Amino acid sequence: MESKTPKFDSLLDEIFEELSPHTRPCKWSGEHKHCEGQFEITSEDIEFLKMLRVPAPNFCPTCRRMRRFLYMGMFQFFKHKCDVHGHKESMISTLPPERPFLVYDYKYFISEEFNAFTFGQEYDSNISPMETLFQLRKIFPMPSLTNRDPSSVNSDYSNGGRNLKNGYYAFGCYGSEDIWYSHMAGSSKEVMDSSFVYKSDYIYNGFHIDNSYKSSFIYFSKDCADSIFLFDYRNCIDCFGCVNMRNAKYCIWNQQVSKEDYENFMRINSPFSRDFLNESKEKFWQSVKSNPMNASRNTAVKNVTGVLLSNTKNIYDITQSENSEHIRHADGGLSNKDSMDFLYSGGHSELLYSTTNIGSQSSNVKFSISSKFCTNCEFIFNSKNLDNCFMCFGLQNKSYCILNKQYLPEKYFKILDEIKSDMMKRGEYGDGVEMQFSAMPYNFSLAQISFPLTDEEIKKLGGYIAKEPETNAGNAQFISTKDLPQVINKVSDDIINFGIKCEVTGRPFRIVESELQFLRKMKLPLPSTHPSLRLQQYLYMAPLGKRHQALCAKCGEAINSLFNPKDGYILYCEKCYQQEVY
Known part of the structure; x- marks a missing residue:
């Protein structure tokens, strides 16, 4: 030609x-x-x-x-x-x-x-x-x-995404409703303080969650319901503080218990106090570090070098990509092929080079x-x-x-x-x-x-x-987090009129009414840190463009890891990990 x-x-x-x-x-x-x-x-x-x-x-x-x-x-x-x-x-x-x-x-x-x-x-x-x-x-x-969808409803505080209703501090969320302080919530409802949540409802503090319901503090989990503190779970219900389990029910700290004992445990501790959750969170992450984990978080991949990949092949130096092939030095690809050096590409795009946030059926863009x-x-x-x-x-x-x-x-x-x-x-x-x-x-x-x-x-x-x-606190009075009620059922409706000082930065933030109603449904205490910190926690947990070199703790094979080996995790290659948990 x-x-x-x-x-x-x-x-x-x-x-x-x-x-x-x-x-x-x-x-x-x-x-x-x-x-x-x-x-x-x-x-x-x-x-x-x-x-x-x-x-x-x-x-x-x-x-x-x-x-x-x-x-x-x-x-x-x-x-x-x-x-x-x-x-x-x-x-x-x-x-x-x-x-x-x-x-x-x-x-x-x-x-x-x-x-x-x-x-x-x-x-x-x-x-x-x-x-x-x-x-x-x-x-x-x-x-x-x-790139915000102008047809989104009641979502002035949102950016990117599409078909969103009642989004508040929602970023890149699509086909979802009632979303607060979250990133990449898709086809979901009632989600708060979460990132990469898909086809899930009533999720609080979730990260890479799929098809789950009414769960809090869950990470890299799928097909789970009515659970708290889960890491890499599949097809589980009514579990608390568990890691790497499959097809489980009524488990506490990776131990099987009776239905009666589980319900009694939940009844004693619910509604959950801030101190109880903080203590449980510390114990939970200690448990995560004491159990093997899939270092790369890759699934269904072939000839890849990267982390957080699924259904991909023939790609090199990539983080967070799915349904993609033949790409190099890129991050955040969805159904992309024949591209190099891009950040975030969604919706069947190809032949991209040196781009940021280019997608939705784009081709030959540089x-x-x-x-x-x-x-x-x-x-x-x-x-x-x-x-x-x-x-x-x-x-x-x-x-x-x-x-x-x-x-x-x-x-x-x-x-x-x-x-x-x-x-x-x-x-x-x-x-x-x-x-x-x-x-x-x-x-x-x-x-x-x-x-x-x-x-x-x-x-x-x-x-x-x-x-x-x-923070536009107006003439609101300020309250420190140490003065907040420990449990949600002791929080009065007028809390929305107060400014809360972040326990980390001292920066004030507000509770909106819909957020308060969600926390009451979930029986969770008011947050004690500013929303910007809560949103950023997942960026630090799995920063784009970052992958670590490690050795599988079981077979010794050189592997790519989402997690830093210096943080004390037990890192397995995908093959050894599958043998361990199935």
């Missing part, structure tokens, strides 16, 4: 002719403590680079991850004024008041009132293409939220952020339903656009070839955008969870820092 960008393709082919496996220095070498310094370009990398039609990267895999992770926030909301001329109202935003760019209310941003073409610019060959892109970045507004339903696009941001677009912001349902201006196809490809060729000659093509492009502060991004930096390091690399969002 005849090339539509012959000049660029000729330059790239010349590079490929000379490209062979080698070691090269990272561009950020010596700039921060996480950089790998020297890194390899392998024959497998080259295979992908040729398939995706991009030159070899100049950053090591770790630094490339940092640059992608910077564009995803870590569960914070701010309130500040909308920057639309004439708008005086405050809006809910994932971006702080200190953000370097304009921010428009999300509903206005996606409405027909907003015309992204008014920011369009002509390509000037006398100016660096990346400088031109950055100039457009500086004047084009950011949406206050990212160097792009927070867009969906896009094909044959590069350097696109906060857009939807695009085909053949380059260096564009905030477009919807458009084709053949460059720098937010639309062209006829023939002229589009002519200008595209000129720009990409110019970028290649200037050494600007291949590594995506710099940290200065991000409206997200580094200290509130996923990058800070997996690759923490000091304030000085952040500024040196071109990022910025923001303050903690203020």
